[in-house]
Amino acid sequence: MPKLDRVTYSHITALQIHRFMQRNLATTLASPSRTRSAPQTSVSTHDAATVLANALRDHAIGSREFRNASEALEFLSLEGVCAPLHFVTSSQGQCRRKGDIEAHLLSTQVSSDSFFELARDCLVCSPELAFVQCADRRTDFTWLLELGYELCGTYQTARTGLTTQYEVQALTSTQRIRDFLKRNPSLRGSRLARRALLYMSDGSASPRETALALLLGLPRHLGGYGLEIPLMNRPVKLNEQAASIAQRASLRCDLCWPKSKVDVEYQSDFAHQGEFARIRDSRRANALATMQWTTIGVTSEEMNSMAACDAIAEAVRKATQKQRRANPADFERKHRELRWKLELPC
Template sequence: MSISSAHAPISASHSCSSEVFGIYFGYKTALQIVRAARGRPLAKLSGARHAVPERALGKSRIEEAIRRVESAYLDVPLERPAHVLVGSPSRCRASGEYALHVCTSRFKGDSFLRLGDGICASAPALAFIQEAARCEDEISLIELGFELCGTYQSWRTGVPTRYRAKPLASVRALSDYVSDNPSVRGSGKAARALRYLADGSASPRETKQALVLGLPMGYGGHGLGIPRMNYEVRANAAARAISGRSSFRCDLCWPEHKIDVEYQSREWHEGEASRLADSRRTNALMAMGWTVIGVTNDELESFAATEGIAQTIRRHLGKRLQVRVSDYHARKLKLRRQLCLPSNE
């Protein structure tokens, strides 16, 4: 397997006679490894169905595998405890370095990635189901799904925050994998979360804005429907003349209603040149009949401002406010707390 020269490849000196005697990493540990690879190819484990090893290979072998993976792939250490999959209860006990997860399922589809020398990691779709199995907060699981299908990374997958990252999955790929593995523990929770995922979110703040506006009222959202994220709109002749651009990316978009909600982060919207480009972009979209609504970081932080923005979007969507859940106000405040947004009014 080819690995960047910045990292030493995993040695084949301890090659096993059969993959079933290897060490398999799962859960968040697998996501951290795959993220850290940063586009370097990880081969899929061949075969129609896969099962994890019946037993772990012992404390020293597991800890050795952790060190080798860190040396080969990571700029930062694996989070401890690392998550290791075994097919049955083992005499090898967990330690501060790793936790063992008994997994008796046989998996269909592309479930594991080969790291070399009998070491494998769960593919992102399987790791998502595994995280669903141990996640008590559905909102946190939805945020993880947005990140896997988005173009950013964060400590949610065990790596430093970075933007313009390559997505690890897509909503379609996650849905297909969950459908193919309905009996795997966590697949039911994963399927429920998938109803509210979208591809293409560019930042954690965009994700939070989409969930506050789009989730059903039962979750404390405004029930506007999950928007399309960073949706591409082709410019017509008038829009091209105004902006000099052939297309636009809309942060949060309801394309059927020509509504574009722009999250105006400080990082990307400061400076006179940026303000001028934003103005031309807005005027160009409006020339094509679009409604453009800007949302600043301060407005996202404000409960009252978010309420006003949601009302504006609802009006343009032509939706009437019909509250059919009890304690709706309390649910909205709870959702904001779950998303680590201020809930003060």
């Protein structure tokens, strides 16, 4: 474990930094050897915000100077790296909040790949470590799952410190989180993080796709329909006949159960409006049908309706040939609670 005698940003702040760097650099912190190092300085926790701001300045924003930590925090907030700033330390004496800087004690041995060097005197926790830290600090399991889908998906929301954006690079993957947990089994939060991995999938392209995957895939005792977590946005290679219909060699399925050849498409208002979208959707459905795939479309309005979601879940159950099972006695309460946490009408 590296000695934590430098400012080491953690938790949500680490995810915000990774997104910031991803947006402003040609390469991300996944290649730490390619980042520039700031001049070596002596860093105190009181100056943590200024150190971070100056490190980001050195990487991305020219010759910006900050007179104090408050000015740096104001800039970081405008850039999407919001206060409070979370950092970890190996010193018990530093574990107290100082204004907009919140410290967390990390005394457990962790693997050396848990950190990236942002500057010579400034480290940042990896997305995998930050996810485990969130599992330790957050008791809301649904929130943790949504965070995991976002980290392993191609969109971002305010959970990682920025406004919602699409078609961004994933910060990590379920396999990388799984491997990290194997190397660091005794970290606080690792038990809940391992449990979350059971219900996570790579490749979600939007918060609504994530909500649909959790709603359909989570087991009944967690309020879902118990249809198993689908693969998300995985390419399906088309045969010659299907390719001639779709006019492409492969198609991506929003949510799919490949063994059962079932594709559930979230038809967002943005991506599925107009004549071009109607023709494209028809071609993809017909192409998959020639390969004995079942395509089920789900609109935003249907997701907002409990009755419609019940009918869609039943259609998916039949298409995947899942056995119908009795719901737990408290299913309705947990189902409504899940919908509420996913910001769906209940």
